[in-house]
Amino acid sequence: MARTISYREAINEALDQEMARDPRVVVFGEDNVGGTGSPGEMDAWGGVLGVTKGLYGKYPGRVMDTPISESAFIGAAIGAATGGLRPVAELMFIDFMGVCFDQIFNQAAKFRYMFGGKAVTPVVIRTMWGAGLRAAAQHSQSLLPIFTHIPGLKVVAPSTPYDAKGLLIQAIRDDDPVMFCEHKMLYDTTGDVPEESYAIPFGEANVVRDGGDVTVVAVGKLVHTAVEAAAALAGEGVECEVIDPRTTSPMDTDTILESVEATGRLVVVDEATPRCGLASDISATVAQEAFGSLRAPIQMVTAPHTPVPFADSLEDLYIPDAQKITNAVKAVMAHG
Numbered sequence: 001m002a003r004t005i006s007y008r009e010a011i012n013e014a015l016d017q018e019m020a021r022d023p024r025v026v027v028f029g030e031d032n033v034g035g036t037g038s039p040g041e042m043d044a045w046g047g048v049l050g051v052t053k054g055l056y057g058k059y060p061g062r063v064m065d066t067p068i069s070e071s072a073f074i075g076a077a078i079g080a081a082t083g084g085l086r087p088v089a090e091l092m093f094i095d096f097m098g099v100c101f102d103q104i105f106n107q108a109a110k111f112r113y114m115f116g117g118k119a120v121t122p123v124v125i126r127t128m129w130g131a132g133l134r135a136a137a138q139h140s141q142s143l144l145p146i147f148t149h150i151p152g153l154k155v156v157a158p159s160t161p162y163d164a165k166g167l168l169i170q171a172i173r174d175d176d177p178v179m180f181c182e183h184k185m186l187y188d189t190t191g192d193v194p195e196e197s198y199a200i201p202f203g204e205a206n207v208v209r210d211g212g213d214v215t216v217v218a219v220g221k222l223v224h225t226a227v228e229a230a231a232a233l234a235g236e237g238v239e240c241e242v243i244d245p246r247t248t249s250p251m252d253t254d255t256i257l258e259s260v261e262a263t264g265r266l267v268v269v270d271e272a273t274p275r276c277g278l279a280s281d282i283s284a285t286v287a288q289e290a291f292g293s294l295r296a297p298i299q300m301v302t303a304p305h306t307p308v309p310f311a312d313s314l315e316d317l318y319i320p321d322a323q324k325i326t327n328a329v330k331a332v333m334a335h336g
Contacts, residue, residue: 002192010161010193011051014168017197019059025172028064029090048092049187074100078108081123086172093139094129108177109152120175130221130271131319132185137307142272147179148248154178154202155249159223161191163246166200183220203250211239214329215259217282218269226269229325238333248278257290264295265332269320274302296335299328
């Protein structure tokens with residue numbers, strides 16, 4: 001039975017249901033409880049945006065606050081995963097990856113390969129990404145491409161509450177390390193989510209909107225922006241097919257290629273900076289695999305190659321919006 005809940009609630013529910021199902025699932029990170037053992041209200045916070053609130057009371061001893069040392073608790077989560085637990089560790093902002101990147105890309109990502117397939121590392125690292133919260137350059141980046149570049153990591157970027165719940169359940173059950181990336185501007189968005197547990201397989205894109213004129217691929221919050229642009233363009237007689245990859249590693253390139261072969265046009269929307277980003281990667285894949293189907297040059301709609309500004313007006317200008325997507329679609333349509 002489905003009902004309407006928020007993106008934040010969907011993630012909380014996925015954690016709750018998986019912790020109830022499997023006693024090996026543990027949760028920890030900075031402020032995940034809100035000050036375990038300190039005077040005052042227990043479970044007062046539940047993470048910086050309240051995602052894990054309420055879990056401590058249900059699962060005492062399995063939801064833990066950690067010291068402010070990402071290198072320590074991300075390393076501990078990876079070690080615990082190799083020892084038989086299924087940890088979900090919260091890296092508060094994706095920007096903090098710099099403190100614990102060695103543990104992720106040089107250790108967790110390589111264990112299965114280095115030990116001949118015998119080692120499993122079922123760790124989920126939840127983290128939030130993206131601009132829009134006025135959190136400045138060190139707390140607003142879109143660093144999914146960096147993790148997507150690393151073999152051995154699975155990278156997830158849900159755009160809806162339904163996907164957030166199903167993909168997180170899949171991530172917790174997966175035997176490989178998963179970077180679970182939650183766009184910080186989506187936590188209050190709502191949608192229909194079944195009460196029962198369900199898992200969404202990795203590597204299966206979601207065709208959010210059907211259309212025969214232009215393929216638009218977007219990730220995270222920008223899926224909604226792309227749908228907004230597509231709705232406006234439909235009023236002008238241009239039908240866009242909007243595709244949400246949902247996972248960037250593995251990437252469902254087949255769905256993207258099939259769409260481009262039908263439309264002949266591609267616009268890729270990505271909040272990351274343009275150099276070596278998801279937009280450039282998807283564009284290169286299509287140019288290599290479906291060049292003969294293209295009727296126009298591929299258009300990329302990305303943030304500029306600058307740090308995220310703090311000033312409200314500049315941050316709004318930095319983030320790709322519906323008008324920029326509309327302009328890109330019109331540019332590919334101009335080629336006939």
